[in-house]
Amino acid sequence: xxxxxxIVNRLRSAPLRPPRMTPEMIADLAYRLTARDRDLLxxxxxxxxxxxxQITALFFPTPERARQRLNRLRQLHALLRFxxxxxxxxKPWHWVLGPTGAHVLAIEHGQTPSAFGYRQDIATAxxxxxxxxxxxxxxxxxxxxxxHAQNHDDGTSLEQWWSEHRCAALWGDLARPDAFGRWTEPCxxxxxxxxxxxxxxxxxxxxLSRVAGxxxxxxxxxxxxxxTTPVLFWLPxxxxxxxxxxxxxxxxxxxxxxxxxxxNSPDGPAGAxxxxxxxxxxxxxxxxxxxxxxxxxxxxxxxxxxxAHDLAAxxxxxxxxxxx
Numbered sequence: 597x598x599x600x601x602x603i604v605n606r607l608r609s610a611p612l613r614p615p616r617m618t619p620e621m622i623a624d625l626a627y628r629l630t631a632r633d634r635d636l637l638x639x640x641x642x643x644x645x646x647x648x649x650q651i652t653a654l655f656f657p658t659p660e661r662a663r664q665r666l667n668r669l670r671q672l673h674a675l676l677r678f679x680x681x682x683x684x685x686x687k688p689w690h691w692v693l694g695p696t697g698a699h700v701l702a703i704e705h706g707q708t709p710s711a712f713g714y715r716q717d718i719a720t721a722x723x724x725x726x727x728x729x730x731x732x733x734x735x736x737x738x739x740x741x742x743x744h745a746q747n748h749d750d751g752t753s754l755e756q757w758w759s760e761h762r763c764a765a766l767w768g769d770l771a772r773p774d775a776f777g778r779w780t781e782p783c784x785x786x787x788x789x790x791x792x793x794x795x796x797x798x799x800x801x802x803x804l805s806r807v808a809g810x811x812x813x814x815x816x817x818x819x820x821x822x823x824t825t826p827v828l829f830w831l832p833x834x835x836x837x838x839x840x841x842x843x844x845x846x847x848x849x850x851x852x853x854x855x856x857x858x859x860n861s862p863d864g865p866a867g868a869x870x871x872x873x874x875x876x877x878x879x880x881x882x883x884x885x886x887x888x889x890x891x892x893x894x895x896x897x898x899x900x901x902x903x904a905h906d907l908a909a910x911x912x913x914x915x916x917x918x919x920x
Contacts, residue, residue, distance in 0.1 A: 752782065
């Protein structure tokens, strides 16, 4: 059970009562927001919570610039923050959408704040949720992919990153992935390989039989839509991966497994860490899976829900305009 002092530590920087909203506050924030700010608020809203480390990797050239801008957005109530408890040292600040930020995003989508679906108590509830670590882990996976793409000026791109909530709205009656992604990376022959995939981020809290049983829903989804999308299992240990692969055998849909942030892979999930289910031999890069399974992108971007975010179009070194 979470101790009371841990809860206090988590919430000590998240206001328990929303500030009194005025038209002047909303107008002031809208005037001061840059294009990068709007992208940042959109991404935080879609993926529930992002740490300072993650936001820096996605949007800023240096940690100092990130801290300065995040603190300014906090002063404007566009973002709220909390710091999760840890027994040793300290974790980075974690950020969720604030009330003025929600108002601006709602207006941009032609909605009232209530229709937009924002409530501050729900937004900050992730601070004490047992799923906080899982959500941060899912976000880490995609942030690492984006950072890898940013370091390669060759067309490598994380083209899509859809949240669990968005996936549930589209496919939740059959399958509920932790996220959907689209990864593109150039090949040695001058062409490019593109892989659509569903992510299952495993933290070891579920039985392996339950984890393996999720594939039934993905098979049903493939049959219902006529689109077979590979499933990637991202696991916390080599032992758990080995045991899961034994259960999986050779599944009817494409599946690959890998272990969280392997020490021997500086490229993270983009690197040669993936092993297709039912196969042996050397590990494969993420882009190689597209060739092995001969996949083509089939999820039409037109099916995006409101507030979609295309990371491929964003450059963290730009967009420093705007009024602070």
